[in-house]
Amino acid sequence: MIVEDRASVARQLARVLPTFDGIEVAGTFRTGQSAVDGATGCGPDVILLDLNLPDLDGIAVAKAVRARLPRVEILIFTVLEDDEKVLEAIRSGASGYLLKGASAERVVEAIREVHGGGSVIQPALARRLIKQFLPAQAGEASAGDRVSQPPPPLTDRELEILELIAKGLSNAEAARALGLSPGTVRTHLEHIYEKLEVSNRTEAVTQGIRRGLIEL
Numbered sequence: 001m002i003v004e005d006r007a008s009v010a011r012q013l014a015r016v017l018p019t020f021d022g023i024e025v026a027g028t029f030r031t032g033q034s035a036v037d038g039a040t041g042c043g044p045d046v047i048l049l050d051l052n053l054p055d056l057d058g059i060a061v062a063k064a065v066r067a068r069l070p071r072v073e074i075l076i077f078t079v080l081e082d083d084e085k086v087l088e089a090i091r092s093g094a095s096g097y098l099l100k101g102a103s104a105e106r107v108v109e110a111i112r113e114v115h116g117g118g119s120v121i122q123p124a125l126a127r128r129l130i131k132q133f134l135p136a137q138a139g140e141a142s143a144g145d146r147v148s149q150p151p152p153p154l155t156d157r158e159l160e161i162l163e164l165i166a167k168g169l170s171n172a173e174a175a176r177a178l179g180l181s182p183g184t185v186r187t188h189l190e191h192i193y194e195k196l197e198v199s200n201r202t203e204a205v206t207q208g209i210r211r212g213l214i215e216l
Contacts, residue, residue: 001025001026001027001044001048002014002017002025002028002029002047002048003029003030003032003035003047003048003050003053003058003061004028004029004030004048004050004077005050005053005054006050009100010030013025013048017104017107017108017111022112026043026044027041027042031053031054031056032053032055032056032057032060033055033056035053035061035065036061036064039065039068039069039072040068040069043069044069044072045073045115046072046073046075046111046114046115047065047072047073047075048075048077048107048111049062049074049075049077049094050076050077051076051077051078051089052079058078058089059085059089062074062089062092062094063093065093066092066093073115074094074095074096074114075094075095075096075097075111075114076094076096076097076098077098077100078097078099078100079101086121090202095114095118095119096110096113096118097121109170109172110170113171113172116171116182117186118186118189119200119201119202120170121168121201154195154213157188158191158192159214160178161188161192162205162208162213162214163214165205166205166209166214171185171186171189196208
């Protein structure tokens with residue numbers, strides 16, 4: 001499902017995306033409220049959501065849609081590069097953030113990534129995003145607790161993958177870099193989550209930094 005207020009961009013996305021295998025456009029909406037009202041009827045797996053809409057902004061749309069359709073994946077698609085907006089969008093339930101101007105191939109890869117349970121963050125934003133999450137996470141434990149807590153037994157391969165996702169690489173990009181399949185990377189990530197006792201990529205990277213496994 002596409003939510004984009006610029007008619008030319010919406011038309012281009014609706015025309016190009018279905019040319020890729022496995023991609024079908026369930027609906028296209030130009031305003032936030034129409035997207036919220038129409039999402040249930042469309043039943044999308046993934047919503048490509050502009051952040052800057054003329055009525056409800058993308059953050060409000062993400063919150064409203066996730067309340068109605070908790071299993072839908074939301075991929076923010078915008079020209080804005082604003083750390084606070086990124087943080088708020090992720091807190092509102094977005095699974096990824098992609099800047100406009102990305103190639104159609106990159107957009108499709110991102111759609112497939114979030115549909116497969118991953119997340120997508122632009123490399124240029126990843127470090128700033130993690131640094132903003134880190135202070136709050138670090139405050140949950142005292143300095144003594146952090147020193148006394150032994151590092152979890154991540155394998156060399158798991159550490160490689162953790163370092164790559166800290167740089168903002170998607171599962172597919174990490175797979176290409178390591179010569180693995182995306183499914184194998186996803187399995188390694190599941191093991192990382194279990195060992196670090198986290199539920200998503202950002203939390204995994206934050207824990208990795210706190211425990212001295214990786215560095216920004």
